[in-house]
Amino acid sequence: MHGPEIQWYVILSAILFTTGALGVMLRRSPLIILLSVEIMLNAANLLLIAFSRLHGREDGQIFAISVMAVAASEVVVGLGLIVAMGRRHVDLDVDKLRTLRG
Amino acid sequence: MANFLVWCVWLVAAFACLASALAVVSFRNPFYSALALIGNLASLAVLFLLLSGEFVAAGQVLVYGGAVMVMFLFVIAYLGDRTEESPWSGGPSWQIVGAVLAGGAILAEVIVVVGLEAGNFLSQPKHIGRSFGSPEAIGRLFLTDHLLAFEVTSIVLLVAAVGGVVLGAHARQLEGDARP
Numbered sequence: 001m002h003g004p005e006i007q008w009y010v011i012l013s014a015i016l017f018t019t020g021a022l023g024v025m026l027r028r029s030p031l032i033i034l035l036s037v038e039i040m041l042n043a044a045n046l047l048l049i050a051f052s053r054l055h056g057r058e059d060g061q062i063f064a065i066s067v068m069a070v071a072a073s074e075v076v077v078g079l080g081l082i083v084a085m086g087r088r089h090v091d092l093d094v095d096k097l098r099t100l101r102g
Numbered sequence: 103m104a105n106f107l108v109w110c111v112w113l114v115a116a117f118a119c120l121a122s123a124l125a126v127v128s129f130r131n132p133f134y135s136a137l138a139l140i141g142n143l144a145s146l147a148v149l150f151l152l153l154s155g156e157f158v159a160a161g162q163v164l165v166y167g168g169a170v171m172v173m174f175l176f177v178i179a180y181l182g183d184r185t186e187e188s189p190w191s192g193g194p195s196w197q198i199v200g201a202v203l204a205g206g207a208i209l210a211e212v213i214v215v216v217g218l219e220a221g222n223f224l225s226q227p228k229h230i231g232r233s234f235g236s237p238e239a240i241g242r243l244f245l246t247d248h249l250l251a252f253e254v255t256s257i258v259l260l261v262a263a264v265g266g267v268v269l270g271a272h273a274r275q276l277e278g279d280a281r282p
Contacts, residue, residue: 003108003152006224007216012116012149014212016123018205023127025201031132031178035139038170039123042146045158053153056228058239061158062248065240068165069255073262075170079177080269086181 001053009050016043028093030085034078041071112152118145136174143167155235 016039023036045064052060085092118141125138143166150159216224233239244252 001227002105003112006227008112008116009149009153010216010224011213012119014209014216015120018209019120019123019127021208022201022205025204026198027127029132031174031181032127032135035126035132035135035174038139038166039126039142042143042166045162046146046149049150049153049155049158052155053230054224054227056230056234058235058243059248061155061235061240062243062251064155064158065161065244066251066255068161069259072165072170073258075173076262076266077269079173080266083177083180084269092181 006050006054009046013043013047013050016040016046028095030078030082030092030094033094034075034082037074038071041067108152111148115145115148115152118142119149132178133175136171136178139174140167140171143171153235154230157235157237157240160237 020036020039020043023039024033027033027036045067048060048064048067052058052064082092085097090097122138122142122145126135126142129135129138143162147159147162147167150156150162
């Protein structure tokens with residue numbers, strides 16, 4: 001295999017996942033939180049494909065495609081909720097949405 | 103020579119990937135964040151190609167960089183410019199400290215585990231044939247070994263589509279009630 005070893009992909013994926021997690025924890029706009037979740041899912045995808053290459057089997061790529069489908073569904077539902085919030089003229093701020101808090 | 107070229111491509115793609123991920127997290131305007139995420143997805147597709155996942159790279163560009171991001175941009179454009187309402191976390195500073203600590207813990211954990219435990223194991227990838235990761239191979243696996251995953255995925259997408267329609271219809275009803 002040309003180029004970097006698998007461990008470089010693992011480290012890159014860890015840094016990407018951390019960036020996404022920090023975005024989810026630090027930002028308050030639900031749109032940016034959804035985008036950060038996409039980064040986390042993509043870091044997981046990178047790891048799945050790297051290990052699929054390491055073991056020489058395509059099952060990891062199948063898993064990555066399924067993750068893509070789940071991510072698309074998550075975006076549809078999340079954006080639906082955000083549009084519903086926007087139509088009710090609720091502030092787009094996750095700290096102010098306390099109605100569901102127990 | 104080929105090794106050097108692949109390293110160069112990898113470094114450029116990895117740098118673009120990290121820089122655009124940081125940009126997604128740090129831009130104030132969600133529109134710019136979504137544009138940066140498109141760059142992130144494209145550079146990840148390059149990395150997928152280096153790992154000989156051709157079909158996944160194509161799917162990444164078409165489905166993610168195309169369809170999903172267009173949906174994102176439409177919603178952001180529909181909601182309009184609300185940058186003033188969605189600043190950085192204004193919560194207590196222990197939230198920021200806790201978030202950075204948690205993020206650093208994940209990072210350190212993964213890197214230590216990779217360095218200590220799996221370093222040698224990870225450096226010997228199996229030899230693969232030319233058809234590895236091609237649409238034909240992926241399609242064959244999807245319709246033989248992973249048929250259940252394929253069918254469940256279609257149900258998940260159907261449920262998500264129904265959920266999107268229900269959320270949209272509900273919001274429209276509310277809007278109609280508000281207008282006399």
